[in-house]
Amino acid sequence: MTEIDDLEFRYDHDGFGLCISSLRIPAGESVALVGPSGCGKTTLLNLLVGIAVPNEGNIRFEGRELTRLNDAARRAFRISTAGMVFQEFELLTYLNVEENILLPFLLNSSLRLTYETKKNVSELAESLGLGTLLKRSIDQLSHGERQRVAIARALITNPALLLADEPTGNLDAATRDQIVDLLFEQAAVKQSTLFMATHDHSLIDRFDRVIDFSCPGESGIQLLRNEPAHPVPDVEP
């Protein structure tokens, strides 16, 4: 269960922020965050994994209160519990496909790189259609293949929380559908809670829940634009 209570977050530089009085997402659910660019979708994703820290309020994941964790503990939470897929893939071009998938293990000594892990990489790559591409350079891959590598990287740690920030923004319709199918399929296999930020309204029917940032009153989220926060009532699913 992901729980947010009385959360208020505001950027220092422009005063923009979010205010969420209450949000409860059960484990394994899929949530679409929709709305125009700059409306706060990425901010919410960052808050959910501890990249951004709220000014007030609480975020709990499976009972762990993120807001009470220090920086190191939040990083440990991210690497062990969350997997992130980015719009621009954010792959390291100097690593091959296999090494990109293993990046969380290469960056964090708390994750042990074992034979089992390598086997998992092969299986995961196989399931994502990357089985024959493991030793390829990133430069040699198509857009769709790159995004699949990014998804594999997010899934390799078996995260309970899968976050995708506009993962289909740069893809054509066919590839977009493939990628979304894959995300749902893998989230279901790993029983992960999926949060996906998107401005593509054609996808929202597939999600268990939609938080529309363009209708803040309905979603229980208030956008702060250099104004005092006015918490909105609780929203139950």
Next chain:
Amino acid sequence: MNGTFLLARRHLWHHRWRSAVLVACLTLTILLPIGLRIFAAGFESRLTTRAKSTPLVVGAAGSEFDLALHSLYFRTQPSRDTTISEANRISNSGLAQAIPLFVRFKAEDSPIVGTTADYLSFRNLRVAKGRTWKRLGDCLIGSNVATRLHLVPGDGLMTEPEDVFDLEGSLPLKMQVSGVLAESSSPDDNAVYVDMDTAWIIAGIGHGHASSKKLSDSDGTTDGADLSESDTFVNDPLIAPYTEITAENASSFHFHGDRNSFPVTAILAIPHDEESETLLMGRYLADDDPAQIIRPLEVIDELREIVIRIRQFLEATFVAMTCVTMALLGLFIVLSVQLRQRDFATMFRIGCNRFVVLRLVGCELLILFVLSGLVAAFVIFGLAVAIPSFSFPL
């Protein structure tokens, strides 16, 4: 750490040309000062070792440096020669053993050293192949000369004229290699040794030709080994002198003039004891003496002082160069980190420690420095093995 090392390795390999340029710059920065130090240490050591083993040198008055370098390394040419009578004078004084040297000509770029058999025993030079010189025209060659010219005992070796444009100068003489000296890791390995008579024949003071007739011999024949100042010859100027000394023509070789006035370029003087050394030095104190005596070690020490000053100057230059290289490397790292901000942002979002960036850059620098150190060591080792004279240019 293994993961960071892999990332560093992969990043450097991905930008391999950039990395190669950095390694080349760092290698030069490491190689030049260390190479200079090794080079200078070897240079100074060998310079003094050779000088230490040579107590005194006598030669014509002039530059002390020229005389020292000439007698120790067969390098520079003294402005004037002295005579063999000077060597006889030293020997007859009973104060020192005199070993004459006449080094003016070359054979295939190697100096031809005219001397006596005493020189070989003085320098502990051993004949590794063949035998020492016995006949006029025989030569012993240093090990490097034998290797470089692929010569073995029995082969011929031509001398080079002193000046190819001097039509009245001496003609080239074909010498016969009688033996090859064992390697001594000294300038002796690069020289060709002949006895004094052969050296003077090369210089044109003695020669032989078909129509030579020794008037003092009743039967008209002579033996080259029995040449004396009193012998008189008549020559046919239309017949060219021999350019090779063989068993058949050796008897026709003869010298002109007073043998006491025959030139030597330097005389190694080995005093019997300290008192003899002091007494011998005292004999050359007069300002108008046409000869001079030097202690090579003192002269070489002066030379070493100059080498040390040059080395200090170069070291200061290298320190400045190292500072500039390090500053540029620092700038390069800062720019590289800025260019990689997006990569690092991704790493942070995934959950990596902020120190990973430091570790990553540190690892990359470590790899670059280790690689540069290895390349520098390899180059120094390679140069020392491939070019033995790298540590000893004299």
